[in-house]
Amino acid sequence: MRRAGTGRDVTRLLADFGHDLPAAPSLSPSVREPRLYRNAPRRGPRYRGSGWAASTRAPVSVWRMTSDQAPVLWPFIAAPGLPPTGAQMGIDVLSGGSFYLDPFGWVLRDDVPVTNPNVICFGKPGRGKSATTKAFILRMMDFGYRTLILGDPKDEYEPLCTALGVEPFRIGPGLPARINPLAFGPLAQGWADLDAAQAQVRAAIVFGRWLTLLRGLVGSQRVGEVPVPFGPVEENVVKAGLRLLTGYTHGTTHLAETTIPALWHLLNTPTPELVEQCRYASTRHFLDETRLLRDALGQLTSGALAGIFDDHTSITVDWAAPIQSLSLSRLEPLGDEAVGIALTCLSSWGRGMRELADPGDLRIMVRDEVWKQMRLGVEAVKSFDGDLRLSRSHGDVQWANAHKPSDLLSVGNAGSQAVAIAKDLLHLADIKILHGQDLGVARDLEQLMGLGPIARDVVTTWAMHGKGRALWCVGEQQYKVQTVLHPAEAALTFTNDAIAGAA
Template sequence: MIRRGTGRDVTGLLQDFGHELPTKPGPPTKEKEPRLFRSALGRGNPRRGAGWAASMKPPVASYRMTSDQAAVVWPWLAGPGLPPTGALMGMDAQSGGKFYADPVGWVRDDNIPVTNHNIFSMGKPGVGKSGTTKAFALRMLCFRHYKTFVPGDPKDEYERLCRFLGVEPIAIGPGLAARINPLDFGPLINGWEDLPRAEAHKRAQVVFGRWLTLLGGLVGSQRVGGAPVPFGPNEQAVCQAALEDLTGWSEGATQLRVTTIPHLWAALDEPSPALVNTCRYATQQEFMDGTRLLRNALLQLVKGRLSGLFDTETTVEIDWNAPIQSLSLSRLDALGDEAVGIALTCVNSWGRGMRELAAREDVRIVIRDEAWRQFRLGVDAIKSFDADLRFSRGKGDEGGDIQFAVMHKPSDLLSVGDQGSQAAMIAKDLLELADVKILHGQKPSVAGELDEMLGLGPVAKDLITGWAMQDKGRAVWSIGDRIHQVSTLLHPIERQLTWTQPVAEAG
């Protein structure tokens, strides 16, 4: 007889016959994380440096989200910064670190969304555009191969900087000795007699192409009943035929002759039978009738307000080894915005010609101040400016000129013609030729135009109308599709050199 409680259960019975029932797994054991801070009391020793806290479990809210969601909740999280190369401009308010500007280096870096190194700087007067521009040019001089060229300084803003660097600016104006021939060959004429035929043809195409673009801008700046003088295929063909004859290219000369705008006008005003025939006119009178507007427009350039400034051979010598060179145009200010715009078109084209054979490692910062005056001349002047941006020498890691255009607002680009016109569309497309935009403080209406043209977004728009207006030198740097909130910091000496107003005498 088996007493209660002493018998085998089912598990034991089955084990006697060699069967094992599966066991139910128990709850997993949790390993305790090692304590980083140990103290004798639960909340630490109540003394300084002992880890004491007022409560054991302070209320802390925890969230889990993706990285793209985090940018919405905390929009001021700083992304990857730019490499510390180039000119140290100031502080990046978003990251709290230093901000370096290196447009050519950005083009070389595949991680930065920049494909060209041209710069557009915009901002209302008095917000620090000139200070930022001059500080960039001055600080880049500290790096090998970088120099500055100002092909047209309408307000003498760069004279103080030039003299500080030991360079006397070149003044152009009525009664002065300096002369610029916009139809100058530049260095492409060097060694012409020894050039292979293919190279000579290549250089000739570059020279005549630059001249025709310039002439289009100059002729188109003249008006007939409010409409610009046309410079279409017929006018281009006539001018090119005359220029080829004047320089000796049409006759295969081994040494080309220097020509000027008065020479071109005289050749069209008294055309030779060969020129009439080359241009496919039946008679000389038909040639005169067909080129009347073109000749009258050129005559205004020869005998108009700018007479004697851009109609003779070049008399200035540019030292391209100097750290900076500037052509001062302030003496033309009394002649009006149109005259200054024409002068800017001439010196910019001449400057581009002078840079045709620049060495790859020779990087020039070409400052295009008061660019809006050139835009007002019409569509052909816009095309000339467009050509300067497109043909900046060098590609990527091969160097090249940095075109630095300074203006007030985006309407400077849109006011060149009616909305939707060819001039307005070309001017608007200029922004695509500069991957770097420095956007200083603006009024809300102007910031709205910038947002519409560049797609900045509400954050950048608010910075331009708010934060950037609160102090000089503040700007939103748009580098490709990246936005940086930068405050340019100037040394006291730089403030004296970059200040655009007369400096008060200490007394």
Template sequence: MTTARRIRTTTRRPATSARSLDELLGDFGTRMPRTPPPAPHPPADRLFPYRVSPRGRHRTGHGWAPTLPPLPRYLMTSEQTPVLWPLIAGDGLPPTGAPMGYNVLSGGGFYCDPMGWVLDDAIPVTNPNVFIFGKPGRGKSALVKAFLLRMIRFGHRSLVLGDVKDEYEDICLALDVTPYRIGPGLPGRINPLDVGPLAVDWEAQDRAELHRRIQVVTSRWLTLVRGLVGSQGVPFTPTEERVIHQVLQDLTGWTRAQTRLRDVTVPLVWAALDEPTDDLVRGCRYDSRHHFYDSTRPLRDALGALCEGSLKGMFDTESTYRPNWRAPIQSLSLRALREQGNEAALAIALMCLSSWGQGARELAAPGDRRIVLRDEAWMQTRLGTEAVKTLDANLRLSRTDGDIQLVTYHKPSDPLSAGDEGSQAVQIAKDLLNLADIRILMGQDAKVADELGGLLGLTPMQQQIVTGWAMQEKGRALWMVGDQRYKVQTLLTPLEQQLTYTNEAIAAAP
């Protein structure tokens, strides 16, 4: 028994020599997976139950630092802040009107609604006129065409007063509208001295209404004649104005109290001056017919040049065009005149169409909203002071007529080419820029930066947007809506890209 007991004692291992499973797996470089202990539930009455030191948790991988980093400080203006933090943007415009693209700073859609902006007191816009500036090739024409097309669904129809290069022919044909062509040898005629819709129901009006209408018509005619005569370098003083005013009232029959107005044309005015009646000589307070001839010779020669020059047969007879105001768009094409290369004649034609368009809209029905496009307006303003005054008068009536006057230029200084620096024409041209609270600035060369700052009041950062960012891609523009600024990228549908393509001549070249 003693021997057996000794054998059992020697074969028993001590309890302290046993190895755990973790120790056995540790020999092979691994460990048993462990379940993390459950996190204690924070007290229900504490929003932030745990406090963490500003230096972080003193553990590996918890971002602990022995010293605190210096706190960065920035000093900048409110205009510079959105550049470093672009998500910080002001309130945008309401989503009404035509969707034009997206706001680059906010990423949201950008909508254009000139009439709605005028009616909204929260938006600093007091007139619906729109000026668009852009270097050729930056997408100016595409932006205009997209705006015209998209505003149709909101009840706006378009009137193109002088399509110089037939740029709007494609969208006219797409809308089943044939452009009306005017030019040498063509049958189309536009009478800029047309009475217009104010002649409707003339016999049924009382004397007060007739007096109001004749004053409106005569004022429009005087503005046009002043511009036409001024384009020939002839001064139009109050004396010339009195003579023309008397001639116009005699030709219409107003001085003879006729119940129906007679149509007036530029050749009729010229003929009345070339062979004046005794009543005209006395009414203008000239001593004799010879005195009348000597005093009015420059005026007669200026009107005669318009009747016998390059514009002969275009604006010297009654209008053959009868506008269809229910059509979505109407375009008056001047491409045939442009092909002659006479820039002065083309500018005079634009002035005549501008006056005719104003007269055609003098009795627009309430709610008949129209977008009046004045393309290549720089041609008209280069005719001189009186031509600038004519455009100025047309733009000032937009709020009363309920029309959106859309004017295109290449660069902000284009209107200033109306005369010498410091002249009256240049001063009026500068005031033209204030007749539009909505200005769209597309890509421009860096040398135009000073013009952007001096004429439009842009900051250096905003100038960089126009001369830098907007030049990197077509359709980019800085929108100035009152005193608000927006970086907008215009977006076109595939159909709009086809209708707004204007590089056919370049693409077709070998």
């Protein structure tokens, strides 16, 4: 028996008998494509110098940054949220949280870029600026704020006053209500107990306010296209007349209240004392040099002011009431100039009423249709500018409503002093609310507000697609806000009654 593996195989056996097996066909080796990637073990190759770190997961770096640094890396993240204090106005669309408005609270905080509590609200009619204003008024009452509507040209606030149990004061030709813009206000209280220095300080405040008013009223009158001048000469004449009428020249301890018609009558029939104080050679010299001033005051007395602001105040304002409103709707037939003059007089009167406000007596001063006042001329613009500057000292939130930013450009000729001051008014209101506007105002928004293309598109597109939508500019921060009204508030803020009735 042979050992395994020592015998002939099949090929040898067949060859011994003269047979050959056919050769197997040779196949060319297949060419493989080079591999781009090589699989590696989970923990990396196990040999020296391979360059792999043995780790079960990718390393993660941790970074910390503040909320104002985060938008640099994530530019679509919403701006830093405002503190939840004050009136809850609606929804911050970008963050999804609630949006609050607290003007004085923001002024007192260092983390909010606000230095004054004034608010300017722009918006095309029907976009919700009136509803936003009224919602703010109602919700701030819970924090002790009261409201004074310094002129309601369209009676928009009458339903709100009625709901709060307050009857608005209606001012117009033939109505019994009178407002004296030359009223002393609370500064007349305790005058007899003041020493000489204190009396001089109060007198400077009172006469300064009166001169600002009269400068604006006289400047609203025109000779052709040129406003009636009110320079140092006219100011000296008016100041001397007011001092004589009130008794301040004679050192009277109880000053008498005067009116604009009384001043006009004194200038028309000047006393020798007035002529001497104004340094004129004679009465005829005085009358010749003051003719334009006297004619302007006479036109106001017999025209726009007749029966409204030409006598002592006949209304008694309850300053403890939650709201007070002065209705000017009866002046609409007289034109925009008459409404503007009335707004200027009420502005001066309201400032006088607040000159000695008690600490903690916080008030919202609403000013509608401010463009009608500012179009009277540069002096009227200065008067409104002064009100905004005094808001911090008086404890008032000055809330001004206008249609569009370009209203500020229409107060005078391009490059004029009035336009320059009107533009600066935007800097005196750190809180600006921009409701929906047409595309035609995009250039004005870019020029006056310094908005970029994204913010501009928010105002001209998103805000136009729903009422109450607005871009809120709080200092340098911007927010997309949707004002939300309670059904009861919606009924009080509805301003389309006339249109709804016609439909």
